[in-house]
Amino acid sequence: MQLRETFNTYKGLPRSIYVLFFARIINTMGAFVFPFLTFYLTENLGIREEVAGTYVMLSAVSYVPGSIIGGKLSDHFGRKKILVFFQGLAALCFVPCAFLGNSMIVPWLLILAGVFGGAAQPASSAMTADLTTAENRKGAFSLLYLGTNIGFSIGPLIAGFLYNNYLKWIFLGDAFTTLISLILVLIYVEETIPSEKEMEEGKKLKTDERTEEGHLIAVLFKRPSLLAFALVSTIYSFVFAQHHFALPIQLSDIFGEESSKKIFGVLMTTNGAVVVTMTIFLTTLTKKLKPILNIAISGVLCAVGFGMIYFIDKPSLFVLSTAIWTMGEILNVTNSGVYIANHAPMSHRGRFNAVLPIITGAGWALSPRIMGSFIESYGIKQVWIVAFIMGLCGATLMYLLYLVERRREAKKIDAV
Known part of the structure; x- marks a missing residue:
């Protein structure tokens, strides 16, 4: 593959x-607050780990109501207006946090920022679909995913230097970028x-x-392949969630607490x-x-x-x-957005891009609770057998969906 062809x-x-x-690079490069949220809650505010976990969970869950609101509004008032308005409100939530010291108002402002950020996301996805064919x-979608990850690869590094001595710039820097x-x-x-x-x-x-007319749910059921895709995607998100949950436990089990980190x-x-x-x-x-x-x-x-x-026990492996x-993650993320855009009616893009990520991401929410109980009963090593089986099941179901769509397209061509 020639380099010119690649670019x-x-x-x-x-x-x-x-x-x-x-814009994605700049925005995510300044995403200082949420990567260090747990440290901030436990070390600076002195909150117990259990309570801190509740605040972290609330900041994540706050995305859901914001997303539903933003999806609806972006289909009625415009993608750009909603994106700028709500993302701007999210940024402004960070500013007072820089000057409130160790006040318990700060966690609630961050949760509110999560609501506003969630409201901006469907508008951003709908905008990308509007701009493309x-x-x-x-x-x-690949380029925007790349921009997001370039920013995220730089942001936490900068935040790490700011955290100990320039804490207020964690908040101000996030707002500014x-x-x-x-x-x-x-x-x-x-x-x-x-x-x-x-x-x-x-x-x-x-x-x-x-273009379709009608309520979101009614229109969604007119797209059975998209609904099937969303449900199968929960398997994917369930498995990918193990790199945050089960993988650290496995490393600690093999290499000990200090080396595993x-x-x-x-x-x-x-x-x-x-x-x-x-x-x-x-x-x-x-x-x-x-x-x-590609998703299969x-x-x-x-x-x-x-x-x-x-089977492995060496760091290199x-x-x-x-x-x-990670290559699987790349193919999944870059193609999922395309698939949703290709199957979402132009009249409901904002709402579809609000609801579908909630469905597809359900695995992330369910995985820690389910696999935590599984590990207690069967041990950490058995997690990877489950992950292997679920990954293949997800791939098989996606391939079957591909075959169904190919057959449907063939019928359309024959009809013409």
């Missing part, structure tokens, strides 16, 4: 996509919500992007490095395959990457395992 994957995209790419979406990214969007990205004329023309489309840090660095270096190559390599088939391949890589942990499941 051509990102060539010719709408200008607004490139602006969003740089089925032909160039894969490159666009978010506002800078929003200024880029405000100036250089046009409003993308379809006009009334485009909505009318959209009723004539022969694809799943055609260092090794886990190396593995997370590996994860970030593979995302940044391999996203463009994997996107180019699989660009001719349908998104759902992702499940196989997920099964192999996590399943091999059952854990690095190899991480590289394999």
Whole structure:
């Protein structure tokens, strides 16, 4: 594969996509607060671990009501307006935190920021779908995913230097970079919500992007393949969640508490490095395959990457395992957004991009509780057998969905 061909994957995209790419880098590069939230709650505020866990959970769960509200509003008032308004409110929540010291108001402001951030997310996803077509979406979603991870690979490093001596700049820096990214969007990205004329023309489309009328649930059930995709995706998120939950426990069991933390840090660095270096190559390599088939391949890589942990006990092999499941993560994330965009009606993009991530991400929420009980009963090592089986099951179901869609497309061609 020639280097020029590889970078051509990102060539010719709408200008607004490139602006969003740089905005993502700036925004996530300044994502200082939430990576260090647990440290802040326990060390600075002196909150017990159990109570701190409750606040962390609330900050994560706060995304859900915000997302539902933002999805609805972005379909009625515009993607850009909702994105800028709610992301701006999230940034402003961080400013008073810099000056409140050890006040218990701070955790609640961070939870509120989670609500506002959740409201902005569906607008951002809908905007990307509006700006692209089925032909160039894969490159666009891949580029934005890359931008997000470039920022996240730098942000925690900067925050680590700021945390001990310049704590208020953790909050101010997060607010400042978010506002800078929003200024880029405000100036250089046009409003993308379809006009009334485009909505009318959209009723004539022969694809799943055609305009629909009616309540979200009713319209969603008109897209059974998308609903099936979302439900199968919960298997994926359940398995991928093990890198945050079961993997640290496994490392501690093999290498001891002190060494396991260092090794886990190396593995997370590996994860970030593979995302940044391999996203463009994997996107180019699989660009001719349908998104759902790429997601099926992702499940196989997920099964192999996590399943091999059952057999290994050397740090170098854990690095190899991480590289394999990370490539699965890349294929899953970059193609899932494309699949949803290709099957969501243009009239409901905001709402679909609010509800579907909640369904697909259910595995992340359920996994720690279920696997925690499983580990207590059967031991940590058996987790990886379950992960392997679930990964293959997810891949098989995605492949069956691919076959169903291919048969449906063939019938449409025969009908014409």
